[in-house]
């Protein structure tokens with residue numbers, strides 16, 4: 001696993017490539033800006049390592065507690081946080097739930113002080129309208145988030161591979177041991193599946 005700082009640097013270094021690809025696909029300067037914004041957010045703030053006490057998690061400041069249920073409900077680097085498409089989908093839905101809750105609280109407060117007479121229906125209709133009207137912007141943002149997450153997954157994968165190779169060259173006998181350990185793990189996995197099967 002790479003450190004948070006390595007992930008941050010890679011996100012920044014790959015940004016020019018994202019600018020080129022996004023502009024080539026969208027042929028629009030502002031949409032390219034939104035893709036890049038999503039990419040930086042996906043790499044630095046809304047990244048896959050929110051499933052542990054990471055740099056990304058700390059960047060949420062006093063709001064970081066909203067990620068505790070997320071952290072608690074999945075294993076680090078599980079497919080729910082580190083799976084292509086799935087990871088971003090889960091995080092976007094998760095943040096949306098919190099945003100919806102915050103929206104409801106704000107509307108309720110405004111109604112209570114008598115400034116507005118908004119209903120939840122108005123809120124849902126407003127969001128629906130915003131989504132429909134500005135869908136290319138939302139799509140660009142989500143595509144950027146996914147690209148940011150993909151750069152993270154790729155870095156994690158490459159660094160794990162490099163570490164394994166380094167261990168093998170440092171100790172060639174470790175390969176045999178590694179294979180034995182892998183066999184053991186697979187046997188354990190088989191047992192786990194059996195237990196799961198029994199539960200079902």
Ligand SMILES: [Zn+2]
Pocket residue numbers: 001048049077082152156
């Ligand atoms: Zn990771």
